[in-house]
Structure formats: C-alpha cells, structure tokens
Amino acid sequence: MAFENKVVHANGNDFSCWFEGKGDKDIVLIHGEIHGKAYWEPQIREFMKDHRCLAYDRRGHHGSDTAAFGFSVENQTRDLRALLDHFGMRRPRIVALAFGSTIAANFANQNPDRVESMVIGAWGELHDALSYLQRWEVAGRLSAEAFEAGGKPALVDLLRREGGKTMYMVIPPEGDPLREPVIDLMASHSAAHYRSGMLEVASSVPDLVSRFEQLDLPVLGICGADDPFKDEPEMLSRMKNFREASMIEGGGRFAHWQQPGVFNRVARDFFESGRVR
Template structure:
C-alpha cells in the first residue's frame, strides 16, 4: 500500500507499507530510482516482516525541494520518518545511493538500528573522475532534461546479458528514472559527489552488517562493497547480477536478507 507522510521539516515522503507482523525492514532505493525498485522483493519479505520502502527526497512521489541534498540530510529525513511512524529500531537496507544514506544514518543513529546492509553500494567516496562525471551529469540534466541522461544510465545498471534477456526490467528502470524530478536528480548528484568516506563506519560498527554485490556490477564492483569483514559481517555475491539485484536476482537477494535477519 502506498502512503504519504509530511515530515517535521515539511518534506512530503511517499512510501510503501506492506506486511504487519514481525520486525520492521526499511528499504532505500538507488539514484533515479524509487520504492518501485523493490516491487519484486517486497512480496518475498512481507509475509514475515513489516516492509517500508521509501521514496527518498527528489525521487518517486516525494518532494523535490531545490536545496542541497547531502547524505546527512537524507539521513535526517529518515530519522524524522521513523519519528513520524513511531519506530524505535529497524533493519535498514540501502541500494547504491540508499547505501550511502544508510551509512550516514548508521554513523549518527546507530541506536535506532538493529542491523543494516549495503546492496550494490560502498563506504568509499567518489574519486576525482567520478566527481567530474557527477558534474557532467548535472549539467546534462540541466541542459537536456532527464530523458537522455536516463537512456545513457540504465543500460550500465544491468549485467550486459540482461539487457536482452530482461527487457521488462530494463524498461521499468527507465520509466522509474524518467519520473525523477530534474532538480532532485541534480541535487542528488551533487550530494553523492561531496559525500564523506564512511568505510570506517563499516569497519567499526558492532551491528550486524549485510554486504551484497553482483558479479557483473559495472557501477560498484564487489571489491568496493566487500571492504569489511568480521563475525558481524556477512558478504553475499549475486551470480550474474549487475547493479540491480532487486530486479535481476530478486529471489536470491530476498533469500539473503531473510537468512541474514534470521541470524540477527
């Protein structure tokens, strides 16, 4: 069920709320995505958990204010969201951009987490080349709108073989991306460009951590995801998946999340 709530800062947040029993899972999508990224995952998790999939600011049905979108601001949006729904401690999983937000949240609000996970994401910041590409992307969107940007972006998100074998999933990702408000995409690009190195959060946390990567990920390779190890860290490699495990390997990803949560 899709719902909307207004946060204390005035931001309108759209989210999906499924399942009524068990503990609460929060799912955060990636850049130019939305809660719709999780459509195949939610039915696999909701029988045992309450699943909340949020549209981050600037994405999906949420507000897109023209102001800086730092990872810290995204994290405070989430804290306000938990306050609004009277949720004390949750399991938080973030895909790509959502993983950057997850780490920012874990750094400041670890007491509000039971566990967290990065899905095709990393604790590392952008290098100089990546920062330049963020700027080029923002300029492209400002000059030409979302369509050429999304048409160039989406094919890179999938394993090359899946561009032909998963046309419906590729089409869905394009449609979701095209629904992103241009100012939201521009401000998010700037926020990702300027984000801090939070690899230390992964290395130092005592919370249970799930790290998920894809063997065919062209955006964030597994070595940039699997940067922490230890008794509290579980690493899962999705065979043949690119950057979109929730669409390319939904059952495998859902099974990994359920196994992880059953231990924690």
C-alpha cells in the same frame, strides 16, 4: 494488489511512502540515487508477511520531488530518522542500495542503538563517492538538457541510446528485461536534481568507513555479478560482523530487482540466522 501511497511530512519535506505488513520486526528500504522506491516491491511482498516494511522516495525523487535543496547525506539522514519516528520504527532492519547505503551507514554511525542489522547492496559509494562526481557532472547536465528540451520522453530517448554505454553505466544492457523499467525509473526526476542534486549528494559523503567499521552491527554486503562497479569487501575487512555474500548471478546494480528470489532468500537467511549461503 497495489500498495497505498502515504504522503508524510518530515524534516521539512513531503515524502511518498509505502508502509505495509505486520509483525514485531521492522524493515526500512532505502533506494539509490535517481532511483525510487518502486523497485523494492519484490522485497516488500516477501517481507510484509512477517515484518512492517517502509519504503520511501528520498527527497528529490518521484513522489517526494518537492525539495529544491537539502540533498546532502546529513540532511537525508535526518529525513530517515524523522520517517522512522513517524512510523514508530525503533530498531529496524535496514536494506539499502548504492547511495542509499551512505545514508544507512551515516544513520547507523549516529544512532547505533537504532539499527538491528543491515543489508547493503552495491555499496561502493560508502568509500568511493567522489569518483561519481566527474561522471555525474556530465551525465547530469545531459539529462537536465534533454528533460528541459522535451520532458521525460526526451530523457527516455537519450537513455535508450546512451544508457549503459556512455552514461549511467548501471543501466542494464540491451536485451535485459529490466532495461526499460530502469530507464523509466531513472528518467523520472526533475531537471534540477540531475543538474545539481546528484552532485550535492556525492560531494557531501563524509568519512563513513572509519566509524562504520567500529560498530558491533551485523552487516551483509550483496552485489550482482554483472554490476559494473563491484563491491570491494576488503574496505570493510576490519568490521567484526561484516560479511559479503556470494555474487548474485544474473544480476547487475539492481540484483534485488533482477533476481528477487535469490536476493530475498539471502537477505532473509541473514536476518533470521546470520548465515550466508
């Protein structure tokens, strides 16, 4: 059964959303930069049994690729707030990955009463966003040039040759069954987003940690053992209710997609009991 795409106008932009499930608990899933909502399918199928689940393509991504500007973390936080309001999600559980975790943390800093708890995967962007700028300036330019020269097929060819080797190091290595799906996901955006949108996101991340670590909010960090940019739990060591789960073997940046059974179990156990196995 495929999920129905719902187009929602919020904060001046159209967003492609999946809104599935039932129950008295809500979960919102926020993807990372040049990713997309598609990789949350295993989580929605698990949690829709007893939650209302929202996943959306962030502005500039896939079905929401209509914005020509406005990619800052602050504006994307407004996007999140507007979408939660639209779907009547008052106090959801949040699951966020990579640069999605910066949006989630910024939202929680501004709206601590609107978050029940949070799972953040590959969350180094909370404190290390600026380190991406130099890499992304080069990789984004190469991606934009390939896309402009030959469309998505040309960019896919580039990522097959260089992805995970000289650019976008989070792309799984050759032989990983998710290498091609990840390449397809990351090659599905506009040239303008590779050229400038990614840089706007990374350069706009505020000082999140100093406020985030003061929140009385249950937060679980999850990282794949093969992620090239592993979590640094000590960066949130002063956060009273933060814990980092054991690394997920057989998972990289996309551990929730590569090892969904493990990821879902750990996340569900945390949401329901606060325990980390």
